[in-house]
Amino acid sequence: LRRLFGCLIIYDFDDNVFEYYKGNYFLNKLFYKKKSLPRVFADKVIAGNPYFSKLLELNFELQLIYSSFKANNTPAKHSIDSSNLIGWIGSPSSMYNLEVIIESVKMLKDRKFLFCGISRELFIKKFGFAPSSNIEFLEWTKENEVVFLQRIDLGIMPLRDDIFEHYKCGYKIIQYYSRGIPALVSPIGINSHLVNHLSDGIHVEDNKWLDTLQNIESMDYSRYSLNAWRQYKNKYSWDSQFKIWKEAVLQN
Numbered sequence: 001l002r003r004l005f006g007c008l009i010i011y012d013f014d015d016n017v018f019e020y021y022k023g024n025y026f027l028n029k030l031f032y033k034k035k036s037l038p039r040v041f042a043d044k045v046i047a048g049n050p051y052f053s054k055l056l057e058l059n060f061e062l063q064l065i066y067s068s069f070k071a072n073n074t075p076a077k078h079s080i081d082s083s084n085l086i087g088w089i090g091s092p093s094s095m096y097n098l099e100v101i102i103e104s105v106k107m108l109k110d111r112k113f114l115f116c117g118i119s120r121e122l123f124i125k126k127f128g129f130a131p132s133s134n135i136e137f138l139e140w141t142k143e144n145e146v147v148f149l150q151r152i153d154l155g156i157m158p159l160r161d162d163i164f165e166h167y168k169c170g171y172k173i174i175q176y177y178s179r180g181i182p183a184l185v186s187p188i189g190i191n192s193h194l195v196n197h198l199s200d201g202i203h204v205e206d207n208k209w210l211d212t213l214q215n216i217e218s219m220d221y222s223r224y225s226l227n228a229w230r231q232y233k234n235k236y237s238w239d240s241q242f243k244i245w246k247e248a249v250l251q252n
Contacts, residue, residue, distance in 0.1 A: 010249060011038040013047040014067060016055065016167035044248060048169030049190045055167060063248045066194075067169040068241040071178040071232070080153045080221040086213065087152030087181075089116040089145070089172055095126060097165070100158035100186060102127050104210040109134055111213055116140055116148040149179045154216060158209070159186040170194045173201075174236045180229035182219070184212060194236075200227035 018035050038045045038056050045056065046063045053062040088098065095118050098105075105113060109132060115123065117140040124130055131137075138144050155176030159165040166189035173194045176183045185191040187203035195201035201224065204212045234240075 008043040008249070008251070009041055011042045011045045013045070013049075013052055013167075014169055016052075016164050018055075019164045019167070044251075046245070046248060048171075049167050050193065051167060051189065063244075065241050065245050065248070066174060066236050067171040068236055068238045069171065069175045069178050070238040079225070080219075083112050083153070084216060085112045085114055085152045086154045086156060086184075086216075087114045087116065087148060087176075088156050088158075089140070089148055089175065091117045091140070092122055095122070097157075097159050098127075100160060100206055101156065101209045101213075104213055105135070107210065108213055112136070114138060114148065114152055116144065145175075149175060149181065152176075152181060153221075155181045155183045157183060157185040157191060158204075159188045159191065161186075161188055161206075165189055174232065177228040177232035177236060180225040180232075182221070182224035182228050184209075194231075196227070196231070200224055200231050 035056055039058055044063055045052070045058060045060075046065050047053075048065060048067040050062065050064055052058075056062075090097070098115075105111075106129060112134050114136045116138040118137065119139070120131060120137045123135075123137065138148055155172065157170070157172045159168070168189055170190040170193075173183045173185065173191065177200065183195050183201035184204050185195050185201060186206070187195075187197075192203065195203065197203045202212060202219075
């Protein structure tokens with residue numbers, strides 16, 4: 001294509017598609033066996049996770065562009081609400097990661113949770129128990145996404161420790177930080193890269209979720225929140241990432 005039309009060949013990755021389709025014979029043939037294509041044919045590879053460089057065995061520099069979120073100029077939240085509402089946003093296809101914290105959620109009757117993107121019925125079907133009144137659900141829409149971020153005080157991103165999760169791009173975290181919402185995350189893959197432990201968020205090992213969620217009042221919330229907001233503005237904002245992307249794709 002480049003020889004014929006003088007255009008750049010650019011690969012852009014958001015998730016590890018090679019691993020995601022490994023269980024499907026046809027798609028595995030189509031994707032997993034083709035990991036060498038970007039290294040051989042691409043002029044540039046863009047990804048939201050620096051670990052893609054190793055996965056693809058690149059012999060040139062990966063262009064890191066974070067999966068940013070447009071904040072719509074809504075003011076950041078720098079003080080915690082008395083409800084201490086803890087939020088997770090995702091989809092039915094990614095809710096399996098909630099398995100990491102589900103026993104803690106079940107035990108914490110004095111903590112309020114808001115799950116955006118999954119329903120109460122799907123929650124019951126997946127986890128086998130009816131959520132109590134401290135657990136709310138919100139259908140995902142573009143408008144509800146804004147409502148969700150306006151309501152919550154803390155954002156969570158638990159992850160299972162498997163190869164697919166190591167190549168996720170941390171979109172949830174950037175959404176939280178766009179509103180100055182500190183993140184509690186599993187220290188896996190990009191999470192460890194985006195969240196500065198005990199500064200703008202907390203790295204939570206699998207066996208520490210219950211203790212961490214029980215003791216959120218001990219956080220210096222205003223400091224965490226301000227640092228999260230600064231991280232977004234200085235490193236992950238829509239404008240900053242669009243500028244990098246534009247320079248990358250328009251480069252001759």
